[in-house]
Amino acid sequence: MTVPLDSEYVLEVAGLTRRYGAKAALDDIWLKVPRGAVFGLVGENGAGKTTLIKHLMGLLKPQFGSVRVFGRDPVIDPEGALSRIGYLSEDRSMPLWMSVTELMGYTRAFYPKWDQTFADELRETFALDPKAKVRHLSRGERAKLGLLLALAHRPELLILDEPSSGLDLAVRRHILTAIIQTVAEEGRTVLFSSHLLDEVDRVADYVTMINQGQIVLSSTMDEAKEAHHRITLRFAESQRRMPSLPGALFCEGSGQEWSVVCNGRLEELKKAAESAGAEILAEQIPSLEDIFLAHASNAPRAAKEED
């Protein structure tokens, strides 16, 4: 992948902070999303992913910091930004009294670039009854309809907030396929949030991890994988708890065998493990889930020792 120029960033978030009372929902968030990327936003429920996405959509005004979508402020210039975005919200709110066809016609009016042929194709692929009322659609059908509405104007930027949440495998496949097709077409960009790390691992080329409103990791997927290591240690004697090792983000295990995830500082950690009397049994690339758990468990809230 080529390194994008500054002007190639579709989204730029600088120092974005939002407080609800004493609680910081977002704390000094900095992000740049290059054109053509699939950008995965991960974090536990309540980490701040939806709040961040609402700022990108201009649904919330930054208290501190700034948000730029295609170089524009989505609060001041919503038409300039939003007409180029396809958005699937987390709650998928839709007018319940409309039929599928009516809602398609209604949404079409907002988007000059709406492609009716493509919309009809998607409706066929998703097996949506054109006459069915939204209120009678299942959860999966509503998700597919929401996805159709987000895709049918062939947006330059597709933003999906927890698109797979609570859906069966068949619908999740449609969503992943939509992401892949969007990015396969020259220059289009996807940002999606998910707690399904397997999906993020498969399709994202950038990953940003948010924990309690703060970014704990933000890089390309390859860099994230290369920076983190998982090593399995075997101690001569059973350990009641893991000796503290420099650079270790996360330890799990019991007795003689422990596994440790670290971010960089691999040699230092291996040396310390050996001088603590441990043999290194294996060295692996961690999965995105390992990395996520390591960072999540390393957050201030969870910093207290076990036992």
Next chain:
Amino acid sequence: MQMHISTHDGVPIYQQIVSQVKYLVASGRLTPGDELPPIRALAEQLLINPNTVARAYRELETTGLLTKRRGAGTYVADTGSPLARAEKMRLLAQRADALLVEARQMKVAIDDVVRLLHERQDALDPGIKEKRS
């Protein structure tokens, strides 16, 4: 082309594709001149980022296993035996390492592992037994 992608063991997805294509060629399931699926089609089949497929294909082209015909897709190269002996041995060495590690963990001696390999070979192809003994 049948491939399987796993996101549980942390091996980068492009590397999984590279090693599976090498395996398919080494085992004769892909032969020189065979066409590989287009990048986008394979991405949709495996539900992975198209850039990842492109990267795997690029890597396989660099090693000479695949070749791109201008505007006409990606093919298994037909320049001699594309998977050199060294590469075959490298693939087998990985399998051997895994076997040896497991044997060591189970405290099975190397001689017994070698004996087991011969036994399995005989079981796979009973005709070889006479030749060797």
